[in-house]
Amino acid sequence: MPSSVQNKRIRKSPAARRAEIVAAAAGVALAEGLECITLRRVAEELDVRPGLISHYFPAVDDLVAEAYGNAVGSELDELLPADRADATPTRHLARFFARTTGEAYDDVSRLWLNARHLSRYRPALRDRVSVQEDAWRDRLEGVIRDGVETGEFRTEDPLMTAIQILVVLDGLGMLVNNASADGGPPAVRRLPVTTAERELGLPAGTLAGAPN
Amino acid sequence: MPSSVQNKRIRKSPAARRAEIVAAAAGVALAEGLECITLRRVAEELDVRPGLISHYFPAVDDLVAEAYGNAVGSELDELLPADRADATPTRHLARFFARTTGEAYDDVSRLWLNARHLSRYRPALRDRVSVQEDAWRDRLEGVIRDGVETGEFRTEDPLMTAIQILVVLDGLGMLVNNASADGGPPAVRRLPVTTAERELGLPAGTLAGAPN
DNA sequence: TTGCTTATTGGTCGCACACTCAATAGCATG
DNA sequence: CATGCTATTGAGTGTGCGACCAATAAGCAA
Numbered sequence: 001m002p003s004s005v006q007n008k009r010i011r012k013s014p015a016a017r018r019a020e021i022v023a024a025a026a027g028v029a030l031a032e033g034l035e036c037i038t039l040r041r042v043a044e045e046l047d048v049r050p051g052l053i054s055h056y057f058p059a060v061d062d063l064v065a066e067a068y069g070n071a072v073g074s075e076l077d078e079l080l081p082a083d084r085a086d087a088t089p090t091r092h093l094a095r096f097f098a099r100t101t102g103e104a105y106d107d108v109s110r111l112w113l114n115a116r117h118l119s120r121y122r123p124a125l126r127d128r129v130s131v132q133e134d135a136w137r138d139r140l141e142g143v144i145r146d147g148v149e150t151g152e153f154r155t156e157d158p159l160m161t162a163i164q165i166l167v168v169l170d171g172l173g174m175l176v177n178n179a180s181a182d183g184g185p186p187a188v189r190r191l192p193v194t195t196a197e198r199e200l201g202l203p204a205g206t207l208a209g210a211p212n
Numbered sequence: 213m214p215s216s217v218q219n220k221r222i223r224k225s226p227a228a229r230r231a232e233i234v235a236a237a238a239g240v241a242l243a244e245g246l247e248c249i250t251l252r253r254v255a256e257e258l259d260v261r262p263g264l265i266s267h268y269f270p271a272v273d274d275l276v277a278e279a280y281g282n283a284v285g286s287e288l289d290e291l292l293p294a295d296r297a298d299a300t301p302t303r304h305l306a307r308f309f310a311r312t313t314g315e316a317y318d319d320v321s322r323l324w325l326n327a328r329h330l331s332r333y334r335p336a337l338r339d340r341v342s343v344q345e346d347a348w349r350d351r352l353e354g355v356i357r358d359g360v361e362t363g364e365f366r367t368e369d370p371l372m373t374a375i376q377i378l379v380v381l382d383g384l385g386m387l388v389n390n391a392s393a394d395g396g397p398p399a400v401r402r403l404p405v406t407t408a409e410r411e412l413g414l415p416a417g418t419l420a421g422a423p424n
Numbered sequence: 425t426t427g428c429t430t431a432t433t434g435g436t437c438g439c440a441c442a443c444t445c446a447a448t449a450g451c452a453t454g
Numbered sequence: 455c456a457t458g459c460t461a462t463t464g465a466g467t468g469t470g471c472g473a474c475c476a477a478t479a480a481g482c483a484a
Contacts, residue, residue, distance in 0.1 A: 011450045011461055033332060039442065049463050054443065110332065113386075117329040120245060120322065120389040129390050163400055171383030174325075177332040178341050188375055223431055223480045251472065261433050263474085272472065 018056050020046060025067035030107045034114050034125070037064050065124040068115050072132045075108050080139045089147030094207045096140075097193045100169060109173035137162055144200065154201035161199045168195045230268050232258060237279035242319045246326050246337070249276050277336040280327050284344045287320050292351045301359030306419045308352075309405045312381060321385035349374055359412070366413035373411045380407045 012020070024045040025037045039050040039060060057063035079099055084092055099105060119126040141162040147153035155161045169192045175183060183189055193207050224232070236257040237249045251262040251272060269275035291311055296304055311317060331338040353374040359365035367373045381404045387396070405419050 009448090009450060009462055014461080017461080038440080040440080050442090051444085051464075052462055055462075058443080060442065113325070113329050114332075116386050116389060117325050120326075126390060130392065133390065160399060163396075164403065167383035167386075167400075167403060168379060169383070170386040171379035171381070174328050174379075174382040174386065175345075177328060178338060178345065180342065184375075187372060188379075191376065191379060221432060221478090221480060226431080229431080250470080252470080262472090263434075264432055266473065267432075270473085 014056070017052075021053060021056055021063070022066050022070050025063050026071040029064075029067045029114075030071050030111055033110070034064050034068060034118050037067055059124075061122050061124045064118075064122065065128040068111070068125060069128045069132060071111060072108070072115070073135070076132070076136055076139060080143060082139070084143070084146075088152065089143050089150060090152050090202075090206065092143050093147070093196065096143075097196065097207050100192065101189060106176050109176040112170065112173055113176060137166060140165065147200070155199055161196075164199055165192060165196050168192045226268070229264075233265060233268055233275070234278050234282050237275055238283040241276075241279045241326075242283050242323055245322070246276055246280060246330050249279055271336075273334050273336045276330075276334065277340040280323065280337060281340045281344060283323060284320070284327070285347070288344070288348055288351060292355060294351070296355070296358075300364065301355050301362060302364050302414075302418065304355050305359070305408065308355075309408070309419050312404065313401060318388050321388040324382065324385055325388060349378060352377065356412070367411055373408075376411055377404060377408050380404045 021042060025042050028036050028041055028045065037060070039053045042063070043050040043053050053060075053063070057066075079096055080092065087095075115125060115129050119129050137159075141159050144153055144155065144158040144161055148155060148158060172183075172189070172191060190208070194204070196202070197204055197207055233254060237254050240249050240253055240257065249272070251265045254275070255262040255265050265272075265275070269278075291308055292304065299307075327337060327341050331341050349371075353371050356365055356367065356370040356373055360367060360370060384401070384403060402420070406416070408414070409416055409419055
């Protein structure tokens with residue numbers, strides 16, 4: 001008897017099952033895109049019947065929004081941990097750029113691009129994107145503000161600087177599905193770092209390394 | 213008898229009909245998005261039967277790519293006319309930014325965003341996006357290069373400058389479906405102009421006006 | 425006017441989707 | 455061990471999509 005067939009029902013607590021569903025949907029979103037979050041696809045992922053997904057998310061749009069928020073939210077925690085007690089703002093920013101420049105970040109770029117486009121048609125998702133946009137901007141602004149206080153950075157408007165960095169990052173992210181092979185010449189890939197160093201009054205190369 | 217019902221067939225030359233179909237699809241793409249280019253939707257637009265669209269475009273993906281190329285290509289001609297014999301590079305750039313900053317440009321921003329995401333799934337579209345990307349970059353680089361020659365602009369690397377401007381423009385375009393109301397504070401909306409003036413060694417405000 | 429080429433139609437097929445709901449069966453509780 | 459709650463299933467509905475193809479008629483040429 002093939003072990004892949006699930007002949008016995010597995011009954012879980014609503015909270016656990018719901019979390020499981022969101023996690024599976026987030027995985028699909030990152031790997032294949034938000035429009036691949038379908039009742040059938042997510043159900044298959046968890047080896048349950050599509051009706052069960054509908055039971056927890058009567059409107060699939062809400063699952064899409066939730067999955068997006070989950071994926072992007074935990075990525076932010078990875079990128080700019082909320083409790084940054086141990087390292088300097090400079091090291092935090094360097095870590096930020098090290099990760100956002102890596103190829104592993106492409107899936108995240110794709111997800112942002114995906115979500116920003118799909119927002120056009122799905123109100124629930126649009127709201128979530130706004131929330132995450134604010135969260136990313138606030139978190140980055142916080143780091144910059146800290147750096148200004150310690151004297152590591154120099155900028156008159158931390159918020160504007162944060163926005164500027166994110167705009168450049170988004171602009172490069174637009175190319176992720178397209179850029180011939182590697183994503184263009186190195187000078188282009190380093191545009192976000194260059195922008196940050198310029199706007200923060202840092203010598204070139206300060207944020208380029210790859211610390212812990 | 214209602215005039216809206218088409219009881220008599222209208223037979224056109226293949227070239228004319230094909231152009232008509234592409235134009236209609238481009239309109240749908242700009243107004244509603246590339247995923248709304250369906251056999252049924254385009255046929256309705258032209259008051260013909262869906263089968264006719266299939267006849268001219270056996271694979272709908274090719275029509276999508278063609279419609280995108282048509283819309284974005286003619287927008288580029290509007291933005292940066294190929295034969296720029298009459299005005300200075302500065303005036304051309306000012307015109308460029310005047311239009312790209314206007315609200316009327318939002319549909320174009322949406323289309324770029326749309327196309328860049330959809331490229332993930334549709335190879336034909338992906339190729340077209342690459343072509344248009346190159347065209348926009350080359351055209352902008354040309355204007356910058358001219359300006360450097362006349363001494364109006366000052367930059368060591370016209371290509372890199374062009375890319376930088378387009379990246380910022382794309383980054384702002386990411387917000388088009390989302391940005392609360394107007395698209396953020398004025399300082400943010402002017403980011404592309406600010407970037408251009410900085411990178412071209414121009415005094416602030418040089419490119420901000422709205423010439424012819 | 426007649427005939428012929430072919431642009432255009434009308435109808436159909438199969439697929440994937442979200443959503444609904446009564447029936448079923450895990451499993452905790454007593 | 456028996457029972458009740460409810461998580462889970464299975465089956466079905468309706469919609470919109472791309473693709474396919476034989477039949478039809480527009481309009482040019484003879």
